[in-house]
Amino acid sequence: MIPPEFDYVAPTTLAEAVAALGEAGEDAKILAGGQSLIPVLRLRLAFPTTLVDLSRVPELRGVSEDADTLVIGAMTKHSDVVEDPLVQQHAPLLSEATATVADPAVRHRGTFGGALAHADPAGDLAAVALALDAELVAEGPGGRRTIPARDFFLDYLETSLSPDEILAAVRIPKLRGSWGVRYEKFNRVAQAWAIVGVAAAVRTEGGAIAEARIGLTNMGSTPVRPAAVEAALVGASDRAAVVAACAAVAEGLTPPSDLGAQADYRAHLARVLTARAVAHAAGMSS
């Protein structure tokens, strides 16, 4: 790669990293796993003055528990998320979705926090974070603050992190009760971005849906939580009811038209895939 010239710092603690970011000023960029930033540099589409590399900050890596919450370090690699037993137990939707991210090489470099902070609506994990009511922990010169996922994703590639803040961890409430999950990813080749993705977590009681949480990938400029469909799904007890409830999933959305798909096709896919994801998660597949 032949990027433009930049300075490079590799702090070893989060405090140092925040300080380095502050010092480097507005045109600095945080380097996490580099799976989005490096291609941008290679194509000379960005000209940061400084890269603050977080890969040597151990406190940003790993998965732990905090009572009813799972805490995942922002620099935890996708491959580690997929393999982690705590994630598999308490946030299986995240394990399943992360396993579909790009290809093994990317999953061994790319990080959970990096993917969320990049906020590409075609990325798989933002919709999952949204569906799971995750909270994002940001560290800045003013200290630490916690941002609910629904307030985090502002627009295409835009989050509520301020330029001097670093995403430190992601807190995901553990699923308690009879939950089923499913990530339906639709793409043309395995390593490609999702044309549409649907993350679904569904709690059933007595054979009917008691609670549904859905996150949509690539159906707008941010990940989308279709609240009306979630509400309509409550009480559904067979596949037909699920399909009926999901028919409205694209209403009010403006999915992109691009080389991957036209908007009307994306809307159609969202309906089909949401029904499939929910039915699968609810055990109503056939």
Add this chain to the structure above:
Amino acid sequence: MTDQMDAGIVAQQIAEHPDALSKPYAGGELGRGRRRKEDAKLVTGQTNWTDNISLPGLLHMTVLRSPMAHAKIVSVDVSAALELPGVIAAYSGADLADVMGASMPCAWPVTPDMVSPVHTPLATDEVRYVGDGVAVVVARDRYAAADALEAIAVEYEQLPAVVDMEEALKPGAPLVHSDKGTNQCFLFDFPGAGADYAETVRGAGDDAVVVRRRFRQQRLLPTPMEPRGVVVAPIAAADEFTMWSTTQIPHVLRVMLALTTGIPEHKLRVVAPDVGGGFGAKLNVYAEEILALVVARKLGRPVKWTESRSENYQATTHGRDQIQDIEIAATKDGTLLGLKVELLADMGAYLQLITPGVPVLGAFMFPAIYKMPSYHFTCTGVFTTKTPTDAYRGAGRPEATYAIERIMDELAAELGRDPMELRRQNWITHEEFPYEMVAGLTYDSGNYEAATDKAEQMFDMAGLRREQAERRERKDPVQLGIGISTFTEMCGLAPSRVLGSLSYGAGGWESASVRMLPTGKVEVVSGATPHGQGHHTAWSQIVADSLGVPFEDVELVAGDTRSSPKGMDTYGSRSLVVGGVAIHKATGKVIEKAKRIAAHLLEASEDDLDFGKGTFSVKGSPEAKLTIQEVALATFAAHNLPDGMEPSLDSDYVYDPENFSYPHGTHLCAVDIDTETGFTKIRRYVCVDDVGKIVNPVIVEGQIHGGLAQGIAQALYEEAVYDAEGNLTTGSLVDYLVPAAPDLPHFDTGRTETPATSNPLGVKGVGEAGTIASTPAVINAVVDALRPYGVDDIDMPATPERVWRALQGSDEERATAGTVSYGGSSTGSTGGSASSDSLENDGSAR
């Protein structure tokens, strides 16, 4: 060793290493599944890619490329770039006009009046595609060179882009080359070797059934793992140059560089070091090769240029891009009457080495394996403001095979016939070979029945057809489609006289030299240049089998015009059927010479010598024998040779094939289509290929697998898309979808073996067969699944969205009845899906 031999000190030394001369040849080398000799270094990173080459004082060149599809160059100012640290030189096209040659070569003027525009390595007056070179920078490192590009100021005056071939041919269309007065490059008219098509169909009267279709061969981006690169090292005082290039054709390149730049051929050495795939895209003479050469000459210092993948997609030739109007006629009982083909072929902005020849090569393949009395082919080459097209794996034959195999299915549907049964009715039976085709070729051998029977059995055709009926019956959301491709192709390019008759600028021979070293080892020198094919392994097997020496004792010398000075290089599945045969013939001459010497040493008559498994023995007295290695040593010593005999076994052969080779096979594909999403999943892929005698089944299998992947890629995944302004919107691997292992099915491969009769090894080419065969098999399967929904064609790639739209009936209205011009019934469609247009006009939002 025998006591007649006295090889002195060398013999003594060899005697201390007893295996050196006595390793016996075990036999069975031809057809053996050897692991490839070249792979150990490839998988351990000990390769010598062009970009790995570093030389003292090496400078790095970068090319500033046009961001516009079509514009007049008002001015180019490189002065700011020259001010930057590390920058040695920067040149505009005008700066290099006197040294870079008048025009880059096109070696294939397909018609006498072909329009051949000037194509300089850097544009001087106008840029004509996004990626056209405008200036170069030479700097101490790649970073400085890349930075300096941004400092060059170019003023453009925008001209209209010419993107659509049909629009380009309309009167008053903006011109790609205004001095030529037309966007039409050529009109190639080939009436075939049979009866007149229109008369034949008219003659059949009411019994004629005519089906026509318009198929689109989308533009494809060849994606070798290794992009292009070049290094030039000058010896300034001698005005001599060594060029290392990622090329398939170092020999052709040397000739063309000499002709283009005026640097004498004998002062140029061209080396193709390890080359990481080409697929036809490195079968060319590129601007950057000439630029690196003339800049290195100007500066007297070594220069390197390496392209990025994005640059590769803009500046390396593209493949396919044809519109095919095809019409097939048969009598109502299904007997073919003839075929009419009208092609539009997109040349892009300029003619590269064989740009116009690629679609014309297809002229000979449309009739494929079928007997028919009449055939007419025309092809119109069209200039557009896009990257030039040129050869891409199959070059002309995949396009033809796609069209004929697709329309055979459509004819079967029209006649209400089983598509395989209709093929059987019309194909050449194995007793009929050699068979003179309506397109003028003579197929030497083949057995389509055997390959098809075997494939159908492996596929379980009956079982799948049953399941298909059941799924249709119960309106299963997942529908099953079954596709057939019974293909042949012409490869082993090519008999020189045929190339001459097609106005190609060179011959189609290949050269080989076989050198017996004093210790009995063998160096085989080939003019075929490997870039992934496994030449080291296959040639070792041919030489080992022929000379009777161990496989391990053979080494290949190739890819360097100094050490393998004569060659026509590697493309068109020619390495084995031309280059391999040349090697085989050269070994025959070695054996002839060795036999004379052996007879002399054994004091026997040559007629009394037998030769087998590397040993000469006297008939009737088997203890009197010499191995070929012993003869080699004796020849080296030269103490006791027949009178007047030169002390050398080394032999050359330049082989000019008498015919093409015609591999064939039957490919069967079953797809599951999710009718709710339009997603196509290949669930079974069976192919039985007949590539004649096999030298190495592992290499054959690898070629088939890779070929299938590329053919399936065209059917389902890959498409180069330009927007209305002439920008390549699929300019990276994010948007240009190359399938990888997880996207491809298990390949169930089988073989039949019908030896070629036109060469002594009985071999046929295999490098392109999988690509040629697989695309129509997949699309026929997709259309088969959708036919109950009223769908009778789909554009490639058959994306989920296109399939879904076809199922919604929102595809562009397809005519159900075309005009009837010959009597009889006729159906046609003008193809082209609505989705493709709207997709192309709507660039990526990302």
